[in-house]
Amino acid sequence: QASESSVINEGYRNPTELKMSQIVLPCHANHRGELSVGQLLKWMDSTACLSAERHAGCSCITASVDDIHFELTIGVGKVVNIIAKVNRAFSSSMEVGILVNCEDLYTDRQWKVCQAFATFVARRTEAGKVQLKQVIPRTQLEQMEYSLAAERRRMRLLHAEIITDLLSSSTAQPECQEYQDAVPAEQTRVESVELVLPPHTNHQVSTFGGQIMAWMENVATISARCVQTAWTILSPATPWRTLRCSRSRWVSSFSTSFQLRMLRTPPHRAAQKADGQMTSPGSSHRGAQFSSLRMASQMSELLNVCLRVS
Numbered sequence: 001q002a003s004e005s006s007v008i009n010e011g012y013r014n015p016t017e018l019k020m021s022q023i024v025l026p027c028h029a030n031h032r033g034e035l036s037v038g039q040l041l042k043w044m045d046s047t048a049c050l051s052a053e054r055h056a057g058c059s060c061i062t063a064s065v066d067d068i069h070f071e072l073t074i075g076v077g078k079v080v081n082i083i084a085k086v087n088r089a090f091s092s093s094m095e096v097g098i099l100v101n102c103e104d105l106y107t108d109r110q111w112k113v114c115q116a117f118a119t120f121v122a123r124r125t126e127a128g129k130v131q132l133k134q135v136i137p138r139t140q141l142e143q144m145e146y147s148l149a150a151e152r153r154r155m156r157l158l159h160a161e162i163i164t165d166l167l168s169s170s171t172a173q174p175e176c177q178e179y180q181d182a183v184p185a186e187q188t189r190v191e192s193v194e195l196v197l198p199p200h201t202n203h204q205v206s207t208f209g210g211q212i213m214a215w216m217e218n219v220a221t222i223s224a225r226c227v228q229t230a231w232t233i234l235s236p237a238t239p240w241r242t243l244r245c246s247r248s249r250w251v252s253s254f255s256t257s258f259q260l261r262m263l264r265t266p267p268h269r270a271a272q273k274a275d276g277q278m279t280s281p282g283s284s285h286r287g288a289q290f291s292s293l294r295m296a297s298q299m300s301e302l303l304n305v306c307l308r309v310s
């Protein structure tokens with residue numbers, strides 16, 4: 001086995017690796033002047049899909065995305081670099097590792113924004129399920145990712161089963177605690193109906209995982225903002241919330257979970273956010289977290305996206 005450095009010296013480049021760079025424009029930003037998480041998720045999903053398709057040599061779809069921790073926010077004018085590569089192919093599915101860095105072109109600084117793992121599945125053909133060719137890891141890092149990919153796959157499939165069981169067999173009694181300034185959960189319910197138009201589709205001319213996640217993030221943000229006096233981010237701190245998206249007639253559905261945390265914003269932070277400045281690396285402000293998205297429906301023409309903070 002060649003060492004990592006010698007492989008790099010030989011000019012080795014992982015054939016499934018794909019890099020996409022985007023400059024953040026005002027049209028990509030949210031109301032705080034930071035890159036919207038939904039837009040970033042769209043870019044991540046598109047980059048990962050191309051990497052998967054390069055390996056598979058055929059059309060692929062997003063099956064799931066593991067938990068994502070957004071460590072920092074990204075301001076307008078910064079460059080987002082997204083690198084995706086296939087860590088391991090199984091039968092018809094493969095794990096794609098996605099790394100997001102942010103770059104300040106004028107100061108030549110770069111910093112990590114997040115890392116994610118997505119599962120893409122090769123679309124069935126008339127002949128049936130596609131059998132993917134195996135990935136051959138060549139560097140030490142690729143070998144490690146190759147081993148970890150199998151373990152992560154085991155955990156995500158188990159996790160999906162546990163969540164399904166939990167929801168179907170839950171006997172939990174509703175908790176009822178008195179809080180001052182409490183907001184009735186129903187008041188946080190937000191529903192958005194999206195008509196799928198050409199700009200919402202990808203090269204396969206169907207809604208893609210990134211677009212669905214962007215709609216979900218949008219609705220989640222509005223829902224969380226219904227809870228007044230608190231600055232809200234998506235984070236790992238609280239129990240599972242369930243979001244359900246479906247076709248207009250609830251014919252097919254997929255379920256996913258958001259984890260939301262309410263943060264009370266100190267006044268100086270609120271001012272920082274209001275002036276639209278980018279949060280610097282090392283700052284304690286975290287962007288958001290998305291959790292365990294499972295795609296299990298076919299393309300929908302009309303999607304209802306509903307969320308309620310419980």
Ligand SMILES: CC(=O)SCCNC(=O)CCNC(=O)[C@H](O)C(C)(C)COP(=O)(O)OP(=O)(O)OC[C@H]1O[C@@H](n2cnc3c(N)ncnc32)[C@H](O)[C@@H]1OP(=O)(O)O
Binds near residue numbers: 092295297
């Ligand atoms: C709603 C939207 O428009 S989102 C847009 C993009 N995404 C989509 O359209 C995906 C829609 N979903 C689907 O088509 C299906 O649910 C699929 C293809 C993901 C899975 O279909 P299934 O009937 O479960 O197929 P099957 O059981 O053969 O599984 C296919 C592979 O997917 C894998 N898989 C299925 N669910 C998951 C999951 N939640 N996480 C990771 N892998 C999964 C299986 O392990 C299997 O892998 P393998 O072939 O390597 O062993």
